[in-house]
Amino acid sequence: MERILDKGHLLDWVATLTAWEVFAPGFQDGIWGYQPVSPSAEVRLEHSNTVQPPKNFTFPQREVFFTYDQIKGEAPKIAPIHPKPKQRVVFGVRPCDGRGLTRMDRVFNEQFQDSYYQTRRAGLAYVGLSCNQPTGPNCFCKSVGGSPVSSEGLDVLMTDLGDRYWVSSVTDLGLALLEVGGSIFSEPAQEDQNQVRATRIAAVSHPQRAVQNTAVVPSVLKESFSSPLWAALAQPCIGCGICTFLCPTCHCFDINDENASSSPLRGSRVRTWDNCQFPDFTMHSSGHNPRGTLASRLRQRVCHKFQYFHENFGVLQCTGCGRCISECPVGIDILSVVNQVCSAQVNGE
Amino acid sequence: MGDNSIYQPKLAEVIYIKDEVTGERAIKTFHVQFLNGDGFEHACGQCAMISVFGRGEAMISIASPPLIKEYKQFSIMRAGRVTSAFHELKVGDVIGVRGPYGNSFPIGDWHGKNLVFIGGGCGLAPIWPVIQTAVKTQDKFNRISVFYGGRSARDIMYKTELEQLRANADIYLSVDKSEEGWHEYCGFVPANIMDKAPSAENAVAITCGPPIMIKFVIQNLKKLGFSDDRIYTTIENKMKCGLGKCGRCNVGKDYVCVSGPVYSWDKLKTLPEEY
Numbered sequence: 096m097e098r099i100l101d102k103g104h105l106l107d108w109v110a111t112l113t114a115w116e117v118f119a120p121g122f123q124d125g126i127w128g129y130q131p132v133s134p135s136a137e138v139r140l141e142h143s144n145t146v147q148p149p150k151n152f153t154f155p156q157r158e159v160f161f162t163y164d165q166i167k168g169e170a171p172k173i174a175p176i177h178p179k180p181k182q183r184v185v186f187g188v189r190p191c192d193g194r195g196l197t198r199m200d201r202v203f204n205e206q207f208q209d210s211y212y213q214t215r216r217a218g219l220a221y222v223g224l225s226c227n228q229p230t231g232p233n234c235f236c237k238s239v240g241g242s243p244v245s246s247e248g249l250d251v252l253m254t255d256l257g258d259r260y261w262v263s264s265v266t267d268l269g270l271a272l273l274e275v276g277g278s279i280f281s282e283p284a285q286e287d288q289n290q291v292r293a294t295r296i297a298a299v300s301h302p303q304r305a306v307q308n309t310a311v312v313p314s315v316l317k318e319s320f321s322s323p324l325w326a327a328l329a330q331p332c333i334g335c336g337i338c339t340f341l342c343p344t345c346h347c348f349d350i351n352d353e354n355a356s357s358s359p360l361r362g363s364r365v366r367t368w369d370n371c372q373f374p375d376f377t378m379h380s381s382g383h384n385p386r387g388t389l390a391s392r393l394r395q396r397v398c399h400k401f402q403y404f405h406e407n408f409g410v411l412q413c414t415g416c417g418r419c420i421s422e423c424p425v426g427i428d429i430l431s432v433v434n435q436v437c438s439a440q441v442n443g444e
Numbered sequence: 445m446g447d448n449s450i451y452q453p454k455l456a457e458v459i460y461i462k463d464e465v466t467g468e469r470a471i472k473t474f475h476v477q478f479l480n481g482d483g484f485e486h487a488c489g490q491c492a493m494i495s496v497f498g499r500g501e502a503m504i505s506i507a508s509p510p511l512i513k514e515y516k517q518f519s520i521m522r523a524g525r526v527t528s529a530f531h532e533l534k535v536g537d538v539i540g541v542r543g544p545y546g547n548s549f550p551i552g553d554w555h556g557k558n559l560v561f562i563g564g565g566c567g568l569a570p571i572w573p574v575i576q577t578a579v580k581t582q583d584k585f586n587r588i589s590v591f592y593g594g595r596s597a598r599d600i601m602y603k604t605e606l607e608q609l610r611a612n613a614d615i616y617l618s619v620d621k622s623e624e625g626w627h628e629y630c631g632f633v634p635a636n637i638m639d640k641a642p643s644a645e646n647a648v649a650i651t652c653g654p655p656i657m658i659k660f661v662i663q664n665l666k667k668l669g670f671s672d673d674r675i676y677t678t679i680e681n682k683m684k685c686g687l688g689k690c691g692r693c694n695v696g697k698d699y700v701c702v703s704g705p706v707y708s709w710d711k712l713k714t715l716p717e718e719y
Contacts, residue, residue, distance in 0.1 A: 160451045163497040170479065170538040171497045175452060206702070207450050207687040320716045347691030350451065350684045352500045360498045366451070369690070377682050377692050380524025383655065385681060385695075385718045395718075399694075406697040 096264045096273050098280035099287050100253070105138055105260070108276040112184055115220070115272075118152075119186040120145050129185060140187045140255075143230035144416065148192045148343035149185050153199060153215045158366040160211075160350070165360040176363075178211060181218050184272065188221040191236045191416040193248030195343025196221065201408045202346050211366075220268050223249035227298050233417030235430055238305035241414055243298040254291050261291040306401075307434050308441075309411070315437040316402040320394070324436050329393035331425040336370035338419035338427070339396065344412045347371055371395050397432055450687055453495055453540030454482040458533050459515060464601040465594075470522045471566050471601050472531055473507070475515040476539060484544055486510055488551060488573040489678060489706045492543030493686045494518060499529035503683040503701065505570035506544065509577045516541065519569040519601060545686040546705050549574050549650065549676060555584045560642045562591040562661050564633045564653025568601055570678045570705070571652045579612045589642055593618035593633040597626050616640055634660035637668070644669035650676045655719065662709055672710035679704055679712070679719045695719050 100108060109117050109132055120142040121130035127142040129149055158178075165171035196216075203212035226234070226243035236242060246252040250269030254261040262280065264270040273280065283291075306312060339345040349369035354362035369376060372392050378384040386392050404412035413429070420428045438444075460475035476494075486492070486506050495501040502524075508517035522531045533539070551574060559578055561571055578585050590609065594600040596619050606615055618629040618636040629636045634657065642649075649670050651661045658677050665675050681693035681700045688699035696715045698704065707715075 160449060165497060170455060170457075173452075173455070173497075173540075175449060177449065202689055207689070209687075209689065210449050346689065348684065349690070350501060352495075352498050354498050357498070362498055364451070364495075364497075364501075369684075369692070371691060379680070379682055380527065391718070395694075398696075399691075403694065403697040 096270055097283050098262045098273055098276075099283050100260045100262050100276075100280050102258055102260065104279050105140075107279050109138060109186075111275050111277070111279065112272065114275075115182045115184045117184050117186065129187075132186070138186060140224055140253075142187060144189050144192070144418075146418075146422070147341060148195055148416065148418070149188055149221070150195065150199065150343055152183060152185060152219055153196065153212055154203070154346060154368075155215075156368050158211055160364045160366060162363045163352075163360065167359065171360070178214050180214055182220075183218055184220045184222060186222045186224075188223045188249060189226060189230060189416070190223060190243060190245040190247070190249070190252075191234070191241060191414040192343045193221055193223050194236075194241050194245060194414040195416070196248040198344040198404070198408075198410070198412050198414065199346060201410075220250040220272060221248065222251040222253060222269075222272065223265075225252055225254045225295065225298060227255055227294055228301050229303055231417055231421055233304060233420040233428075233430070234415060235304045235306060235417060236415035237299070237303050238307075238309050239411050239413050239415040240309070243301070244295045254294055256287065256290050256294060259287075261287060261294075303415075304417075304430055306430060308437065312433060312437055313402045313405040313411075315440050316398050316433075319436050319440040320398075322436055322439060324439055325394045326388070326390035328427070328432050328435065329389040332372070332389045332393060332427055333425055334372050334374065334389065334392070335424065336372040337422050337424070338429070339370050339372060340368060341418040341422055343414060343416055343418075344400070347376070371399070393427070393432070397429060397436075400429070401433055451542070451685070453493070453501075453542040454484075455479040455538050456482075456516070456541045458535055458537045458539060461533065461535055464519060464603075465521075465599050467598060469565070469595070469599055470531060471519055472522075473517060473519045473601075474530065474533070475508075475517050476541065477515045478541070479538065485513075486516070486544035487548035488577055489548040489570065490544035490546050491686070491701075491705060492516065492518070492541050492545065493683070494530075495540035496526065496529035496533065497540060500526045501540070501684070502526040502530075503545070503680075503686060505678070505705070507569040507572045509573040509580065511577065511580060517572075519566060519572075521566040543686065545701050547703065549706050551577060554648050556646075557585060558587045558589075558643070558645075558647040559585055560589050560591070560647055560649040562633060562637060562649060562651040562653070564593050564657040565595070565599065566601065567651075567653030567657070568592055571650050572602065574650060575609070575613070579609065582612060586646065587614065588612065589614040589616065591616045591618070591633060591636055591640070593620070593629075593636060595620045597623060632660070633657055634664045637661060637664050641668060644671075644674070648674050648676065652678045672713065673708050675709040676706060677709065677712065678706050681719055
């Protein structure tokens with residue numbers, strides 16, 4: 096379904112979504128982030144992109160699996176904790192982050208199904224906003240199979256036409272959201288059709304930074320495992336892990352027991368985001384560490400995105416949002432790393 | 445729904461504890477029995493994520509053969525936070541167990557063959573269920589030999605069981621350095637293999653131990669004529685989920701918890717050396 100929404104009616108649409116919790120980008124403490132929308136609040140969609148991707152909606156940074164409670168000498172009592180199903184709509188999701196969700200789906204929905212992820216995912220709708228121009232200097236979605244107007248992973252895709260939005264439903268859930276809005280929307284006129292077409296063509300033709308020869312990157316990286324460039328390029332890394340914490344597709348996690356009391360024993364088994372850039376991530380208790388160097392950890396991050404995930408799922412994991420480049424405190428640039436390593440390999444350097 | 449979570453362990457009671465090795469590199473063997481009629485079947489080589497509540501989980505290979513249904517055996521070296529917690533357990537304590545995880549040894553493909561097992565340190569535990577299964581179904585196999593070495597005589601695990609095995613298998617034990625009262629081979633495990641030179645003809649070699657031992661064992665097996673597809677090993681990387689999701693045990697594209705821990709050398713040698 097295709098509809099036109101006057102910008103002045105955006106909040107009216109939100110107000111009709113009474114069965115959903117609604118989130119939208121908000122500007123707080125100097126950064127853009129997703130915030131709950133209240134009936135009186137303004138919804139702002141002029142964000143470039145949020146600092147954090149919306150992955151917390153399906154994969155929160157901290158998730159309690161169960162609690163344990165044990166009196167000494169007795170068997171522990173285990174109480175499973177599971178998120179309650181919620182209907183949530185997130186407005187303003189950029190196409191790179193929509194595609195990020197589809198990458199997370201592969202990890203958590205396939206083979207062993209993660210009911211925590213699935214429960215959060217089932218009630219989630221993304222109302223995406225296409226990028227009429229790159230939202231930042233480090234966008235590179237086009238060279239990793241995406242596009243500034245991609246609807247992959249989104250339920251609704253909106254395109255900014257100045258004083259109004261072109262609104263397309265992508266999924267059945269998206270269609271339902273449009274139907275709830277009903278007469279708030281209007282039928283697109285020929286002029287709207289012409290404008291959205293022109294806007295999208297212009298969006299796609301905007302120059303971006305790019306991965307070179309993307310199609311061969313997975314196979315070239317496979318040959319580059321022993322490249323001396325990994326060490327050289329990782330040299331400035333301080334191992335802070337911001338690149339993966341802010342990545343829309345990084346899913347690594349830790350599981351730990353957090354005790355609230357030692358006698359009687361009470362606590363929770365908790366999943367938290369973890370990070371392949373940390374040295375103890377792979378360290379055996381013997382001290383042996385398969386990825387004990389910065390070089391091996393940079394290589395892991397890059398090859399996971401551009402080789403291993405492709406080998407396992409047939410698509411690149413990186414969606415080109417550029418956050419890991421923009422937010423890296425020492426200027427490590429995944430695009431430049433991929434391009435340098437692959438070019439050296441191909442040129443036999 | 446939470447009960448169906450893939451992260452939810454089943455409860456099991458510790459019914460037996462044995463000190464295999466004491467001292468600095470202590471190893472204890474545990475038998476655990478599921479409570480509440482819970483449980484699972486496993487295959488040789490598979491692992492389980494076992495936990496002491498309040499201390500955490502660790503991935504440990506199941507050391508009992510699948511034909512034992514009453515309990516699961518784990519032999520655990522005290523090394524880190526969780527394994528130390530296991531060493532503090534008493535009979536009657538209740539732990540968490542989830543699994544089984546990973547692939548298994550293709551024992552069915554080895555019928556009619558000679559089996560050469562090579563273990564070092566606590567690396568005897570992951571191949572122990574295969575040895576037990578082979579010996580108990582001996583009519584399906586030819587000669588069974590077991591090479592096993594510890595740093596010193598006190599580091600040898602499964603001492604009694606190895607002695608009992610002599611009735612059904614050739615047992616070649618070793619310690620790294622000569623010591624008083626030791627009458628078998630003195631030297632590293634890979635050297636003991638060259639010393640005894642088991643024939644590669646119609647044989648499969650299965651090895652597990654410290655990474656450096658495995659490396660030289662494989663080199664020597666190749667010298668003895670074992671082809672890459674007749675050498676099997678297991679790799680252990682740090683794991684948290686066991687389900688191919690938490691992201692740390694991968695060797696290249698493979699998550700060892702799902703695609704491993706059992707690899708033939710012809711497959712393992714194609715993966716990057718990150719284990």
